[in-house]
Amino acid sequence: MTDPAVQLTNTSKRYGDVEALRDVSLSIEPGEVVAMLGPNGAGKTTSISLMLGVRNPSSGGARLFGMDPKNLKARSRVGVMLQESGVPGMLRVSEIVDLFRSYYPAPLPTSEAIAMAGLEEKAHSLVKDLSGGQHQRLYLALAVCGNPDALFLDEPTVGMDVEGRRRFLEEVGELAAKGRTVVLTTHYLEEADQLAQRVIVIDHGTVIADASPAAIKARVAGKRITFTTAAPPEDSQLAGLPLQSRVVEDHRVRLLTNEPEGVLRELFRRGVPMQDLEVSGADLEEAFIAMTHREVHP
């Protein structure tokens, strides 16, 4: 039997008085593509840090491929992109990829790692001269250059433009298709929808959902109703409806619900004037926001 790629067992982490992670147990099998979602400060980065042994759990355990995550044998099977980590600016892209390759037992050729990250044209540039999006792609090159079994990507597409993000997601999708385990945290929830077979939703340091993107969508706020009104609607007009979330931006109203028919029937009965009425499936982001009971403030 093979060991799980990642295992957290009743894992908690406190920073002083703050409990960043509370009694989390989860297991990620080799080959799984998992997205960890949650608002800022939910505990996503802390979870990844514990999985990688960058930080120590306050209680409970963390295993990486069945080993202590600090074990270099475990680390040698893993490639990592960490939020906010720095790279030496005075090395050229090809030099730092070469350097990181030397840390791993069976690395990819330098040119292949650089090509996967789409940095061919920047291979001879100094790292300090790269743009924000190029920096992120360099981190991808560093994460994949060791030909790892598992990739940990903490908010990987921050700072990328639309094209860069599309290409990045394609590359990660291909790696996943080759059987790599991928654990990614993200704010861009469409990324999770595109890539992951499994979504773990974290809020306030606990796992509040762990299912397929489809199952999560089915479980919460399946439909979105949007319309505009001539005047901002009164609170009483929307009171008592079976809603997961409601957002009123001036004249624009956005409602999330699992019972769109009932809600609409009631809105018509109350005589709420609605223009540009639309009913559509909620995306993962909205599902997630409704699940964490947070209002959206655009």
Add this chain to the structure above:
Amino acid sequence: MSAVATRPTTAPVLPMLARQSYAEFIKLFRVPAFSATSIVLPSMFYAFIGLGQASEPLFPGSHVTFGQYFLASMALYGVANVMVLGFGISLANERGQKQDLLMKSTPLPAPIYFAAKALSALAIALIAIVVLGLFAAVAAHVQLTTGQWGTLGLRAMLCSIPFIGLGFALGYVAGPNSAPAVTNLIYLPTAFASGLFFPLRLLPHFLQNVAPYLPLYRAAQLVWDSVGARTEGGSISTDWLYMAAYAVGFFLLAFWAYRRDQGKKFN
């Protein structure tokens, strides 16, 4: 996947050390603020202070010239300068940019990382004293026997080792913004107080009493001794003992500072 079972589980250490050392070296070398001050400054001080009086005797009746004496002084100043200032400041900067976070998540063993940093700094120090030696020989016509050249170079390099520990410690204690000020504040006064720029007898009396306990003073006796110009009567074995003790002390301090920093960030 049978390929997983047959492939080695970790990367070989020596190629890793070679790559890491090379990367650390070019990282330092490509920062002009560091490479220029480390490599050029000792020769520049030599030009300002030593050149005009290079062929004069160190003191009336001495067979050692001021040029020889000051060459030894600046060789030591140069190597220790690389270790304390360049090293300490670059380490503090890397911490400031959270490069340690990235390294921490890779399978690079920490001892390899530190060994590579030390080796790269030693390489820069070696370049600095070779440049200084060439400058002194060509511009100031300083003459030493082959044995003296060799002894001076070897002793200067060996004496730099305790300062690697001090550089590490300062790099882990000081913040990226305060590092240049802190390291200069510590290094420059001790260089003066150890008699590297002016003979000790010209310094205030209390400094003359403190000086014999300073690591640079002990190291200075060793390099001056290699050109026949030590300023006090003791033996080099006492000096080496002092250097060994300073090395142990500074490396313990560095280890403490490292653990403290890691505990704060990665616990």
